[in-house]
Amino acid sequence: MEKQSVSEYSTIEQRQPSLKIHSSDNVLVALKDLPEGIIINNNGNSILLADPIPAKHKFFTDDMKAGDDVIMYGVLVGKVQQAVKKGQLMTTVNTKHAAANYSYRAANYQWEAPDVSRFTNKTFRGYKRKDGRVGTANYWLFIPTVFCENRNLDVIKEAMWNELGYAVTDRYKQFTRQLFAAYRAGENIDSIQLNPSETNASDRFFKNVDGIKFLNHAGGCGGTRQDASTLSALLASYADHPNVGGVTVLSLGCQHLQVNNFLNDLKHRNPGFDKPLFVFEQQAIQSEEELVTEAIRQTFKGLVEINQQKREEVPLHHLCIGVKCGGSDGFSGISANPAIGHTSDLLVALGGKVLLAEFPELCGAEQELIDRCPNEEAANKFIQLMKSYDQQAQLVGSGFHMNPSPGNIKDGLITDAIKSTGAARKAGTSPVVSVLDYTEPAILPGLSLVCTPGNDVEATTGKAASGATLILFTTGLGTPTGNPVAPTIKLATNSPLAKRMSDIIDIDTGPIISGEKTIQQMGEEILEFCIAVASGELIPKAVQLAQDDFIPWKRGVSL
Structure with a gap:
C-alpha cells in the first residue's frame, strides 16, 4: 500500500470558487455562493452550473443516471436516485446515502510522519500524577x-x-438585580445592559x-x-x-x-x-x-x-487529545477537520495519544480505518462494534444513514457518508494502534478508535472516559458544548461563524477556505494553542462559560 501522509489537497487557492477534494471525485464543493449559468473550469472540465449552488454544497461534474455512484473524498458516499445533469445541485431528492462494504484485509499500511522538528523540544506545564500520567488541569x-x-x-x-x-454566572445575577431595581423605580428595563464577561481566576x-x-x-x-x-x-x-x-x-x-x-x-x-x-x-x-x-x-x-500540587514542565507525549465535530457543515471536512487531523498526526509523531470516537460518523470511512489497524484482532473488534451498533439502530427503524441532522443537511451534508468521511479526517493519517469499547482507557501512544455515539455530549463524555486531557471540537454551525474534566477547544470551520459566535469559538479555520493558510499551517497553530491550554496559559471559551456537559451513554441507540 502507498505511504500515507497529508491529505491530497492541502492548499486552496485564493478566490477559488470550488474544490475537488480527491482526484476520483465526481462532485465539487462550492467554496462560495455560485449563481446559475456560470462556467466552472476544473482541470479542463468546463461545467455550466444548472442551478444556483450555495456555499458548502456540492454539484455534479458529469451527467449521471439513476443508480450511479457518487464519489467524494475518493470513496462511495451516495447513489444517484434520478438522472442528473452536469452542474446540477446535489440534494436529498437526487442523492441518497450509500457506503461501500468493508472487511479485514492485510493492507501493510505505511505512514509517512510529518516533520515535527518545530515541536521536538517543546513542553507543557501540567500536573504530574504519581502513576506517571499528566493532567492539563487540576x-x-x-x-x-x-x-x-x-x-x-x-x-x-x-x-x-x-x-x-x-462561579461564572454572577453577571447574570447582577443583570437580573439591575432589571428588578429598574422596574421598581419605574425605569425602562430595555436600557439595562449585561456587563462584559470576565474570567475570575484571580479571585x-x-x-x-x-x-x-x-x-x-x-x-x-x-x-x-x-x-x-x-x-x-x-x-x-x-x-x-x-x-x-x-x-x-x-x-x-x-x-x-x-x-x-x-x-x-x-x-x-x-x-x-x-x-x-x-x-x-x-x-x-x-x-x-x-x-x-x-x-x-x-x-x-x-x-x-x-x-x-503545582504545574511542572513535561514533554508533549503526555498529551492525550480527543477529536470531535458537532454542528457540522459542508466545510467541516475541508477546513477544521483536516486541520486537526494534521494536529493529530503531529502529536502521534511526538509520541502522544489521539482519540477518535463517534462510530455512527465513521460510516463510509470504515475500510480506510480498518486498513490502518495494526492487526486482524483490532480490525475485527472495530468491525464488530460498528456492525452491532448499526444493527441496533436498524432494529428500531433507524440506521447510520439517518445520522445527519436538519442543520447538517441545510449546510451541505446530504448523506451520512459525506458527513462521516469528512468527520474521519480529524484523525489524520497515522496508523490505528488500538480499538476501545466505551470507557476503556487509552494505554498505547498513537491513534485509538473509541466506541461512542455521534451525539456531541455523549461523545465528549466518552472521550474523557478513555483519558482525553484536552478535546478539540470543530463546528460549522456553532455548538455550545464542553466537558467537566477535559478542557474543550472550539474550532469554527468558517470565518463568518467565528465572528458571529466569538463567545464560544477559540480558533477560526476559515483562512483555509479563503486560501490564506494551508492545512499544515493551521494544524501547527492548533497544536501551539493546545500547548498553551494544557499549560494553563489560555482558558478555552467552553471552560470560561462552564460548559460542563455530561451525558452517560446507556449503550442504546443514539446517533
Missing part, C-alpha cells in the same frame, strides 16, 4: 451515584462556587485548583442493571482521570449503583488509586443538613491538599 470532582443526589450537588455547587471564586482562593466540577446525571437506578454497571465504569473513569485531583461521592443508599460497585470499578481501573476520596451516603446520615455540611467540610480539606 479539578475537584463531585460524583453522584444516583440522580436522587443531583439536588444536593446543586446546593453544594451554589455554595462552593460562589464562595471560592469559581479563586485555591490558586492551584482549576475548578470544582459536578457530574449531575439521570442514572444509577430505575433502569437496567446493565445501565448501572456501565454508569459505574464511566464514573470510575472520571474519578481516575489525570485532570482530577480529588473526588467527593454522594450516594442515596438504596440505588442499583451501589458505592461498592463504584469503588470496585475504580480499583479495577487503577489498583494504585491514591487521590483524596470522600464518600457520603444520605440514608446512613442523620439529616440532609449534615450530609451537605460534612461534604463541604471534607471537600474543603481535600482542596487544601490538592492545592499543594
Whole structure:
C-alpha cells in the first residue's frame, strides 16, 4: 500500500470558487455562493452550473443516471436516485446515502510522519500524577451515584462556587438585580445592559485548583442493571482521570449503583488509586443538613491538599487529545477537520495519544480505518462494534444513514457518508494502534478508535472516559458544548461563524477556505494553542462559560 501522509489537497487557492477534494471525485464543493449559468473550469472540465449552488454544497461534474455512484473524498458516499445533469445541485431528492462494504484485509499500511522538528523540544506545564500520567488541569470532582443526589450537588455547587471564586454566572445575577431595581423605580428595563464577561481566576482562593466540577446525571437506578454497571465504569473513569485531583461521592443508599460497585470499578481501573476520596451516603446520615455540611467540610480539606500540587514542565507525549465535530457543515471536512487531523498526526509523531470516537460518523470511512489497524484482532473488534451498533439502530427503524441532522443537511451534508468521511479526517493519517469499547482507557501512544455515539455530549463524555486531557471540537454551525474534566477547544470551520459566535469559538479555520493558510499551517497553530491550554496559559471559551456537559451513554441507540 502507498505511504500515507497529508491529505491530497492541502492548499486552496485564493478566490477559488470550488474544490475537488480527491482526484476520483465526481462532485465539487462550492467554496462560495455560485449563481446559475456560470462556467466552472476544473482541470479542463468546463461545467455550466444548472442551478444556483450555495456555499458548502456540492454539484455534479458529469451527467449521471439513476443508480450511479457518487464519489467524494475518493470513496462511495451516495447513489444517484434520478438522472442528473452536469452542474446540477446535489440534494436529498437526487442523492441518497450509500457506503461501500468493508472487511479485514492485510493492507501493510505505511505512514509517512510529518516533520515535527518545530515541536521536538517543546513542553507543557501540567500536573504530574504519581502513576506517571499528566493532567492539563487540576479539578475537584463531585460524583453522584444516583440522580436522587443531583439536588444536593446543586446546593453544594451554589455554595462552593460562589464562595471560592469559581462561579461564572454572577453577571447574570447582577443583570437580573439591575432589571428588578429598574422596574421598581419605574425605569425602562430595555436600557439595562449585561456587563462584559470576565474570567475570575484571580479571585479563586485555591490558586492551584482549576475548578470544582459536578457530574449531575439521570442514572444509577430505575433502569437496567446493565445501565448501572456501565454508569459505574464511566464514573470510575472520571474519578481516575489525570485532570482530577480529588473526588467527593454522594450516594442515596438504596440505588442499583451501589458505592461498592463504584469503588470496585475504580480499583479495577487503577489498583494504585491514591487521590483524596470522600464518600457520603444520605440514608446512613442523620439529616440532609449534615450530609451537605460534612461534604463541604471534607471537600474543603481535600482542596487544601490538592492545592499543594503545582504545574511542572513535561514533554508533549503526555498529551492525550480527543477529536470531535458537532454542528457540522459542508466545510467541516475541508477546513477544521483536516486541520486537526494534521494536529493529530503531529502529536502521534511526538509520541502522544489521539482519540477518535463517534462510530455512527465513521460510516463510509470504515475500510480506510480498518486498513490502518495494526492487526486482524483490532480490525475485527472495530468491525464488530460498528456492525452491532448499526444493527441496533436498524432494529428500531433507524440506521447510520439517518445520522445527519436538519442543520447538517441545510449546510451541505446530504448523506451520512459525506458527513462521516469528512468527520474521519480529524484523525489524520497515522496508523490505528488500538480499538476501545466505551470507557476503556487509552494505554498505547498513537491513534485509538473509541466506541461512542455521534451525539456531541455523549461523545465528549466518552472521550474523557478513555483519558482525553484536552478535546478539540470543530463546528460549522456553532455548538455550545464542553466537558467537566477535559478542557474543550472550539474550532469554527468558517470565518463568518467565528465572528458571529466569538463567545464560544477559540480558533477560526476559515483562512483555509479563503486560501490564506494551508492545512499544515493551521494544524501547527492548533497544536501551539493546545500547548498553551494544557499549560494553563489560555482558558478555552467552553471552560470560561462552564460548559460542563455530561451525558452517560446507556449503550442504546443514539446517533
